[in-house]
Amino acid sequence: MRSAMEGLVIDSRCVVCGLVLALSMCGGGRPEPPVAPANAPATEAAPAPASPGSTRRAPAMAPLEVPGSKAVAPAPAPAAAPPSEVSEADTVPNSREAQRTAARDELIRAERSLDASASDCAGACRALSSMARAIAHLCALVDSPDDQRRCDGATQRLAAARERVRQSCGACPP
Amino acid sequence: MNRWRWMLVRWCVLLAATTALLELAACRAEKGTVSGCPSATAGGAVDESVMAFLSAARSLHHEADVKDRSGDRAGAVASLERLVAMPGPRATEVDEVLADAYGRLAEMRLETKDWAGADRDVQAGLEHAREPTYFRGHLLEVSGLIEEARAAALADGGDRDEATRARAHAVDLFERAAGVQEQVIERALGDGGARD
Numbered sequence: 001m002r003s004a005m006e007g008l009v010i011d012s013r014c015v016v017c018g019l020v021l022a023l024s025m026c027g028g029g030r031p032e033p034p035v036a037p038a039n040a041p042a043t044e045a046a047p048a049p050a051s052p053g054s055t056r057r058a059p060a061m062a063p064l065e066v067p068g069s070k071a072v073a074p075a076p077a078p079a080a081a082p083p084s085e086v087s088e089a090d091t092v093p094n095s096r097e098a099q100r101t102a103a104r105d106e107l108i109r110a111e112r113s114l115d116a117s118a119s120d121c122a123g124a125c126r127a128l129s130s131m132a133r134a135i136a137h138l139c140a141l142v143d144s145p146d147d148q149r150r151c152d153g154a155t156q157r158l159a160a161a162r163e164r165v166r167q168s169c170g171a172c173p174p
Numbered sequence: 175m176n177r178w179r180w181m182l183v184r185w186c187v188l189l190a191a192t193t194a195l196l197e198l199a200a201c202r203a204e205k206g207t208v209s210g211c212p213s214a215t216a217g218g219a220v221d222e223s224v225m226a227f228l229s230a231a232r233s234l235h236h237e238a239d240v241k242d243r244s245g246d247r248a249g250a251v252a253s254l255e256r257l258v259a260m261p262g263p264r265a266t267e268v269d270e271v272l273a274d275a276y277g278r279l280a281e282m283r284l285e286t287k288d289w290a291g292a293d294r295d296v297q298a299g300l301e302h303a304r305e306p307t308y309f310r311g312h313l314l315e316v317s318g319l320i321e322e323a324r325a326a327a328l329a330d331g332g333d334r335d336e337a338t339r340a341r342a343h344a345v346d347l348f349e350r351a352a353g354v355q356e357q358v359i360e361r362a363l364g365d366g367g368a369r370d
Contacts, residue, residue, distance in 0.1 A: 124362040127308050131355035134315045138348035141341055154352050161359050168363045
């Protein structure tokens with residue numbers, strides 16, 4: 001009897017391990033980023049999304065929790081089960097299965113959303129730092145009214161970009 | 175009972191492997207979704223050559239870090255030169271790594287006033303970053319730094335005309351770099367690259 005119980009326990013553990021492994025294989029996927037429209041600036045084409053596998057030297061971005069932040073975008077709630085005319089005996093197991101499926105889908109969606117948001121904010125912060133450095137150098141080289149005009153325009157765009165990043169991601173790491 | 179136990183274990187491992195493979199297939203079936211599916215590329219195949227390249231590149235960056243920290247700048251440059259000389263498969267990740275490595279090489283050469291070498295690295299890096307990504311913007315930023323430093327050296331040497339040209343070029347490059355990074359930010363934050 002004891003051996004049979006042990007066998008059952010091992011059986012249960014193995015099944016759980018198998019399911020956890022299977023779920024973990026796809027847990028970190030992220031959705032495709034949006035496609036840029038054709039109204040990008042004339043100097044450069046629409047940017048390509050950063051790929052996940054590169055060995056970059058840029059600092060990582062910790063997602064910050066601010067109101068309206070991309071980094072904390074909640075996953076959509078699972079849809080309510082539609083009314084059914086089948087008997088309760090049939091409904092309860094199906095309902096539980098549907099709840100499990102919905103919960104699993106929600107978890108995957110939330111994880112993907114979080115991954116994508118953290119990645120986007122890290123990329124935005126990194127680009128913001130580079131933009132700020134470039135504009136600082138640009139303005140340091142001002143030598144004419146035209147240069148000054150370019151510096152002023154770039155500084156205004158930097159302020160707008162900084163505000164956009166702040167609203168979406170919170171403060172960037174130093 | 176041990177025999178039954180091992181049979182159960184074997185059956186479970188088989189079940190887990192089968193389920194994992196089914197999940198992996200489901201991951202890759204999702205359009206363009208590769209992150210989270212181990213080593214999968216957008217093409218659908220698990221590309222070991224890309225993974226091997228990325229791993230080697232990471233190691234060489236670490237090697238360059240260690241050498242640079244110990245004051246061996248030439249050794250650090252040599253490590254990065256090995257990185258950019260590595261044969262790599264055609265993949266976006268590989269291009270980004272190469273663009274990044276060329277940018278780092280250019281910065282190192284800039285510090286030693288090897289402006290010609292730094293400029294060569296920037297141009298080589300830009301070949302791997304034709305789209306407006308962070309890496310392209312950073313390479314343009316480094317290119318601006320090179321021209322800025324060159325302008326200062328030319329002015330110090332009394333070549334005012336050439337210094338003025340280098341300074342104007344630097345301003346252009348910094349402006350372009352800022353424009354690229356602005357697009358990167360707009361794209362990352364989801365407005366599709368629209369400008370104010």
